[in-house]
Amino acid sequence: MSMNAVFKALADPVRRQLLDSLHARNGQTLSELCAGRGISRQAVSKHLEILQTANLVVAEKRGREKLHTLNPVPIHEIADRWIGKYERRRLEALADLKRQIEEDHHD
Amino acid sequence: MSMNAVFKALADPVRRQLLDSLHARNGQTLSELCAGRGISRQAVSKHLEILQTANLVVAEKRGREKLHTLNPVPIHEIADRWIGKYERRRLEALADLKRQIEEDHHD
């Protein structure tokens, strides 16, 4: 059941952007996470609620505001499911190589 | 865009089970993948189509049947998105430890 919630949560682009935002800077409030997203506060609030039930985001009350934090554990479990240990090493090496090549191109 | 397709594809439990099935044994046909799933062949076919557009599954025609293969690359990219390199090492170590403990409990 739990993993289903994780995948459903990740299915929406707005929610993934929220995770991106938290990955860039943890501990943001609802209002901060709303900024420049073009949808209503309630919509964002609902998205955050879904991310929390999936345990991808943890929220903590701080006075009248609520701070949100990214939890990477469930994401890691996704990779664990379909990628064998050795296969993962290979894919990581590939990804690293790709990154290096891209960096080299930054003149 | 491409990543959106991947996440949408992973959002459905039937599709995840299909990936599980292919992870266990690659190169299965549509009919084989239908077996014991309790939904119509057309439903499975559509699911496989979605997995293919997400590039999570690759299909190859073999006479009158079609063989399906799991492609782990997009899954690996998910982890790459929200988990830093060092954080990943830490999470992997944790997962390995967890597995080891579970193995020890197998009498």
Next chain:
DNA sequence: CATTCATGCAATCATATGATTGCTTGTACA
């Protein structure tokens, strides 16, 4: 060559999902 089996295509339908509006609660601070 005809029939059987694996798959593809199209239309339809119920339900799930994401967003909005309006109202309420509750904390801060002047």
Next chain:
DNA sequence: TGTACAAGCAATCATATGATTGCATGAATG
């Protein structure tokens, strides 16, 4: 203490999604 700001709750609505049924195509096999 009352006003402004952060967040929660509820009802509604349009669209997306997953499944089904029925028919079409096309390769293997007798």
